[in-house]
Amino acid sequence: MRVFECWGLEIWHRVEFRSWKGGVSRPGPSKAPACAIPTALAEILSVKDISGRKLFYVHYIDFNKRLDEWVTHERLDLKKIQFPKKEAKTPTKNGLPGSRPGSPEREVKRKVEVVSPATPVPSETAPASVFPQNGSARRAVAAQPGRKRKSNCLGTDEDSQDSSDGIPSAPRMTGSLVSDRSHDDIVTRMKNIECIELGRHRLKPWYFSPYPQELTTLPVLYLCEFCLKYGRSLKCLQRHLTKCDLRHPPGNEIYRKGTISFFEIDGRKNKSYSQNLCLLAKCFLDHKTLYYDTDPFLFYVMTEYDCKGFHIVGYFSKEKESTEDYNVACILTLPPYQRRGYGKLLIEFSYELSKVEGKTGTPEKPLSDLGLLSYRSYWSQTILEILMGLKSESGERPQITINEISEITSIKKEDVISTLQYLNLINYYKGQYILTLSEDIVDGHERAMLKRLLRIDSKCLHFTPKDWSKRGKW
Numbered sequence: 001m002r003v004f005e006c007w008g009l010e011i012w013h014r015v016e017f018r019s020w021k022g023g024v025s026r027p028g029p030s031k032a033p034a035c036a037i038p039t040a041l042a043e044i045l046s047v048k049d050i051s052g053r054k055l056f057y058v059h060y061i062d063f064n065k066r067l068d069e070w071v072t073h074e075r076l077d078l079k080k081i082q083f084p085k086k087e088a089k090t091p092t093k094n095g096l097p098g099s100r101p102g103s104p105e106r107e108v109k110r111k112v113e114v115v116s117p118a119t120p121v122p123s124e125t126a127p128a129s130v131f132p133q134n135g136s137a138r139r140a141v142a143a144q145p146g147r148k149r150k151s152n153c154l155g156t157d158e159d160s161q162d163s164s165d166g167i168p169s170a171p172r173m174t175g176s177l178v179s180d181r182s183h184d185d186i187v188t189r190m191k192n193i194e195c196i197e198l199g200r201h202r203l204k205p206w207y208f209s210p211y212p213q214e215l216t217t218l219p220v221l222y223l224c225e226f227c228l229k230y231g232r233s234l235k236c237l238q239r240h241l242t243k244c245d246l247r248h249p250p251g252n253e254i255y256r257k258g259t260i261s262f263f264e265i266d267g268r269k270n271k272s273y274s275q276n277l278c279l280l281a282k283c284f285l286d287h288k289t290l291y292y293d294t295d296p297f298l299f300y301v302m303t304e305y306d307c308k309g310f311h312i313v314g315y316f317s318k319e320k321e322s323t324e325d326y327n328v329a330c331i332l333t334l335p336p337y338q339r340r341g342y343g344k345l346l347i348e349f350s351y352e353l354s355k356v357e358g359k360t361g362t363p364e365k366p367l368s369d370l371g372l373l374s375y376r377s378y379w380s381q382t383i384l385e386i387l388m389g390l391k392s393e394s395g396e397r398p399q400i401t402i403n404e405i406s407e408i409t410s411i412k413k414e415d416v417i418s419t420l421q422y423l424n425l426i427n428y429y430k431g432q433y434i435l436t437l438s439e440d441i442v443d444g445h446e447r448a449m450l451k452r453l454l455r456i457d458s459k460c461l462h463f464t465p466k467d468w469s470k471r472g473k474w
Helices: 234-243 271-282 342-357 369-388 402-409 413-422 439-451
Strands: 017-019 025-027 039-050 053-060 069-072 076-082 111-115 128-133 196-198 201-203 221-223 252-257 260-266 297-306 309-319 326-328 330-333 426-429 432-438
Touching (some): 221 234, 260 271, 260 309, 271 297, 297 342, 326 342, 330 342, 369 432, 369 439, 402 413, 432 439
Parallel strands (some): 128 432, 196 221
Antiparallel strands (some): 017 025, 039 053, 039 111, 053 069, 076 111, 260 297, 297 309, 309 326, 309 330, 426 432
């Protein structure tokens, strides 16, 4: 069995439509026999009428929200409508009557059949011996990708310190971007932007993003690719470009090799750009919430250079001060640049910064399903690169500890252990832990590394970490 795949921060960036017999269409790139049209259970979230024709916004049960879409009446099988079962009221802790989250007080949504896609610990200091194993590799425990997240996508400033009128009472000095389900509602579960034009690319958003309400009815939302300001029309964008003197993200360029550059942007000093970046990123991130208070965060924007300027490829953000050793809060590769190795390059750069800071780091939890695959791939390749580079001394098997792997790679110890367990490399033999590398694992790793052409060169990094515990540096 081949254990390794060359994973990256690769996500489907469009829903394709293919015509079937009988005029029925379904999303998804896969083909299926025309005689058998598969159906899937879907939840109707909204209905709209366009020129006398009704369209239904549906969410496919057990599928990610990025596959949600507007469908016609012909796509619905109304003979199989299911209604949620009503639950009886239950007393609350103080004895007063209350209701469960699924009680009749909540809006009852119809579920119908819709033509849809097919269902896609050892010691940290004890050294472990590493030696090859003949034969094929054993099956590694596969990570279960999250299928559907009911995380909130906030349309206004949503912070625990905010006042009732939506105006923050005070800026946050630290904070997390993990979403909170308490504000989930129908509006934020639906995509509200039809299309975004960014430079030479047109992007189809996956999720809700709280752009101004008057812009959500436009067929295309136009963004300046350098300052990320949004406009209502192409004429507005052209007028803006005559005044915008930016040809790269604001902030300091801390890395350049070839055409790839990284810019460090302070969320306090460049608040407008940071907020616009968050709005754009929210179109493609569902598991993180959006804060307009960007002061506690640093943004690292990766760009690709040509004669017209530095074009944004992706970014990651991190807290200036993290009590839980997070070195990434949000991370995103824009859809036009996915499946090209840029996602793994962003992850590698985040750990390169951690090495300069002399810390171990980990991404903010929870990870999305695709984010977990990307990090699993990076951790696996990085750790195997260390293990395969070990040399035996005086004829004995090479030895290494979990702490040593963590110090070399800046990957947190818990992530090192979970990756070794995921690869099924850890075995207990004659009173000690050993790491067993099979020929299949070695071959798979070598093939994956041949495909990984983009790497971070630490010599091209010009970065000086700051002590953000001193408030004067904010």
